[in-house]
Amino acid sequence: MTDRLTITRPDDWHLHLRDGPVLQYTVPATARVMKRAIIMPNLQPPVMNAEQAHEYRQRIMSKVPQGLNFDPLMVLYLTDNTTPEMIKEAAEAGHIVAVKLYPAGATTNSASGVTDLGKLDELADALTEHDIKLLVHGEVTHSDVDIFDREKRFLDEILSPLVSRNPDLNMVVEHITTKDAAEFVKSQGDNVAATITVQHLAYNRNHMLVGGIKPHYYCLPILKRNIHQQALQDAVVSGSSKFFLGTDSAPHAKGAKESACGCAGCYTAYAAIELYAEIFDDLGALDKLEGFASHYGPDFYGLPRNSDEITLIKKDWQAPHELPFGDDVIVPLRAGETLRWKIDY
Numbered sequence: 001m002t003d004r005l006t007i008t009r010p011d012d013w014h015l016h017l018r019d020g021p022v023l024q025y026t027v028p029a030t031a032r033v034m035k036r037a038i039i040m041p042n043l044q045p046p047v048m049n050a051e052q053a054h055e056y057r058q059r060i061m062s063k064v065p066q067g068l069n070f071d072p073l074m075v076l077y078l079t080d081n082t083t084p085e086m087i088k089e090a091a092e093a094g095h096i097v098a099v100k101l102y103p104a105g106a107t108t109n110s111a112s113g114v115t116d117l118g119k120l121d122e123l124a125d126a127l128t129e130h131d132i133k134l135l136v137h138g139e140v141t142h143s144d145v146d147i148f149d150r151e152k153r154f155l156d157e158i159l160s161p162l163v164s165r166n167p168d169l170n171m172v173v174e175h176i177t178t179k180d181a182a183e184f185v186k187s188q189g190d191n192v193a194a195t196i197t198v199q200h201l202a203y204n205r206n207h208m209l210v211g212g213i214k215p216h217y218y219c220l221p222i223l224k225r226n227i228h229q230q231a232l233q234d235a236v237v238s239g240s241s242k243f244f245l246g247t248d249s250a251p252h253a254k255g256a257k258e259s260a261c262g263c264a265g266c267y268t269a270y271a272a273i274e275l276y277a278e279i280f281d282d283l284g285a286l287d288k289l290e291g292f293a294s295h296y297g298p299d300f301y302g303l304p305r306n307s308d309e310i311t312l313i314k315k316d317w318q319a320p321h322e323l324p325f326g327d328d329v330i331v332p333l334r335a336g337e338t339l340r341w342k343i344d345y
């Protein structure tokens with residue numbers, strides 16, 4: 001039985017830190033373990049150009065605890081007004097590695113998202129030329145499409161045609177939740193990859209809805225039925241380099257989650273690598289954790305793998321019931337439960 005595991009220091013390829021006073025909580029939570037993180041731009045207003053990304057990065061850097069060597073990788077939020085010139089400026093500014101496509105209205109703070117997805121084709125050459133990745137929140141948003149079908153409909157109607165028209169575009173299908181998405185990503189070339197969250201590996205919609213509705217399991221894309229959870233588990237157990245760690249840790253204050261109209265997002269950054277280690281252990285695939293958490297992400301982004309290591313030990317500890325969040329608190333995923341892996345500092 002393995003009860004100690006040393007791996008290359010991991011990175012988080014999909015993270016929401018938010019902005020303002022809460023950065024003092026969200027930044028250290030990730031920086032304690034992750035060397036790099038892809039910082040999602042869905043602020044209000046969103047991070048839309050190189051200057052805004054630079055300023056946001058400075059605010060993040062000012063909250064990195066002393067002695068930690070955290071490197072936030074920035075992302076521009078695509079809008080109907082994004083131009084090839086803005087992509088070029090972003091690449092030249094440094095620290096900006098990707099642009100994020102949110103179909104308008106798909107998720108938290110996505111109202112400024114792209115309404116005409118055909119516009120993407122005008123940006124594709126600039127993205128490839130400047131080696132800026134396209135990150136995709138893969139859900140259609142038409143009100144007549146069932147929430148459980150939105151990812152598959154996006155793959156069929158938007159993403160497949162987009163990839164056919166731009167076969168060399170480097171893209172990450174973020175936080176995939178379905179067998180269909182896993183198969184789509186597998187069937188594409190090396191230029192198409194995906195991130196997978198803790199919650200989509202650990203849970204299916206029964207966990208969220210049976211025996212009482214559990215708002216802290218509610219995120220977008222929404223948890224699907226168990227065959228989809230199983231397909232995501234199979235994808236990571238396969239050791240395919242197309243699938244890598246992106247927590248989508250997305251903090252919302254307790255009251256905004258435990259509400260008649262609760263926000264989407266699970267908070268996992270406080271124990272991200274520990275939560276993944278537990279799942280990989282349960283799947284009998286601890287030997288696949290390092291590739292998923294620490295190798296395939298930098299390989300896809302064309303960045304060096306981290307040069308130092310972390311050690312995880314198998315040791316029970318209790319997840320906090322709540323964590324500070326400015327004037328408010330956050331309820332993390334697995335609040336109050338026993339977690340089975342811990343970083344050995």
Ligand SMILES: NC(=O)N[C@@H](CC(=O)O)C(=O)O
Pocket residue numbers: 016042107108137218219220221248250251264265266
């Ligand atoms: N995943 C979520 O449920 N929420 C994210 C947005 C997102 O990643 O779609 C958030 O910013 O709260």
Ligand SMILES: [Zn+2]
Pocket residue numbers: 107137174175220221
């Ligand atoms: Zn998203």
Ligand SMILES: [Zn+2]
Pocket residue numbers: 014015016040248250
């Ligand atoms: Zn997200």
